[in-house]
Amino acid sequence: MTRLASGLDGVTFRSHGDKLLGTLFRAAGDGPRPTLVLIHGIPGVEKNTDIAYALRDVGWNVFQFHYRGCWGSAGKYSLTGILDDIAAATDFIAAHPTVDPARLALAGNSLGGWAAIAAGARDSRFRAIVSMCPLVDPRAVSLSRADADEFASMLNGITADEIAAQWGTLTPLTDLAPELAGRPTLLVGAGKDAFFPPDHLRPLAEAAPEIEWQTIEGADHSFSAHRRALVEMIAAWLQKVM
Numbered sequence: 001m002t003r004l005a006s007g008l009d010g011v012t013f014r015s016h017g018d019k020l021l022g023t024l025f026r027a028a029g030d031g032p033r034p035t036l037v038l039i040h041g042i043p044g045v046e047k048n049t050d051i052a053y054a055l056r057d058v059g060w061n062v063f064q065f066h067y068r069g070c071w072g073s074a075g076k077y078s079l080t081g082i083l084d085d086i087a088a089a090t091d092f093i094a095a096h097p098t099v100d101p102a103r104l105a106l107a108g109n110s111l112g113g114w115a116a117i118a119a120g121a122r123d124s125r126f127r128a129i130v131s132m133c134p135l136v137d138p139r140a141v142s143l144s145r146a147d148a149d150e151f152a153s154m155l156n157g158i159t160a161d162e163i164a165a166q167w168g169t170l171t172p173l174t175d176l177a178p179e180l181a182g183r184p185t186l187l188v189g190a191g192k193d194a195f196f197p198p199d200h201l202r203p204l205a206e207a208a209p210e211i212e213w214q215t216i217e218g219a220d221h222s223f224s225a226h227r228r229a230l231v232e233m234i235a236a237w238l239q240k241v242m
Contacts (some may be wrong), residue, residue, distance in 0.1 A: 003111040004029055004098065006056055015068055015088035018075030021063030022089065024096070025056040031123040032100035034242055035057055035061040037090060037126075041110030042079070043154040044070055046222045048109060054231045058239065063093045076157025079111070079166040094125065103127060107234065110195070110221065111135055117204075118171060121130035121179035127186040128241050130234055133221050136204045137172040141196065155210050184241035185211045189228075190219035190231065203218075212237070 006028040012019050027033045036055055040047050044066065052062035067085045071076025086106075094101040105128040108116035113134025120129040135141060148160035155163075187205060189198045198215055205213040214233060219226040 013088060013092035015085045016075065018068050018073065020068060020073040020089070021071070022063060022087065024093070025052040025062040026098055027056045027059050027061050030058055031208070033059060033061045034103035034105070035063060035093060035099045036064050036065045036105045036107055036238065037086070037093060039086060039106070039108035039112040039115055041108070041112040043151050043172045046109060050227055050231050051107070051234055054235050055238065058235060060238070062097055063089065063107045069158065070154070077155040078158060078238060079170060080165065082115050083119050083122070086115060087123065090123060090125060101125065105238055105242060109133055114170065114173060117173045117176055117180070120183070121142055121176040126183070128238060129180070130186045130188065130238070132188045132230070133190050133193050134173065134201070135170070136200055137174065138167050138170045139172065140200060143167045162171065173204045173206040178205065180208050181210060186234070186237050187211050187213045188230065189213065189215040190221055190223060191215055191217035192219060193221045218228055
């Protein structure tokens with residue numbers, strides 16, 4: 001068998017008929033590889049590309065994509081549509097010839113951290129889940145008008161009022177904790193997160209005692225000055241559990 005070289009592939013797939021854009025960080029290897037689906041938050045300024053490259057270098061594929069209505073993907077953005085887009089992305093990447101569908105993991109940050117737990121709870125194909133600084137309970141964190149306006153300005157087909165209304169309909173992650181039983185799950189917090197501080201994450205950790213909860217002290221919501229520690233933590237953990 002010819003050994004595949006590492007590479008970077010632009011790909012497209014569809015969700016609800018709309019074309020979504022994605023990137024496959026393709027690892028070198030002799031056969032199908034373990035693969036991480038890496039999802040971003042709202043609006044998705046931080047895409048965690050450093051995590052993708054680091055995992056590719058140790059033999060993992062990483063698949064990033066953009067939800068409907070953001071970063072060049074067609075359609076209208078909605079918070080309530082994120083889980084459908086993740087399901088479509090998972091169907092697409094699980095069928096890729098370089099991917100081992102029995103070794104899929106899912107990771108996301110911020111709203112993507114919420115989505116990683118929510119999507120993982122309803123899709124048993126994900127054997128491991130990483131949730132970074134997630135929104136745990138939308139009832140406990142109000143979305144400011146300034147943030148809603150900023151998000152809407154970078155997304156297509158949604159207003160600030162619609163973002164605020166949909167935010168309040170998201171399922172609290174504590175309600176989904178039982179669905180995580182038996183699957184490795186890493187919860188990563190940031191000690192100086194101004195949006196979802198460690199106290200916001202605590203109810204999820206308490207509701208799902210099997211979760212491994214680690215906090216990077218001194219880090220902000222995007223781990224801006226602590227990227228190396230974040231990347232090394234996630235890469236080491238995924239290699240350990242899968």
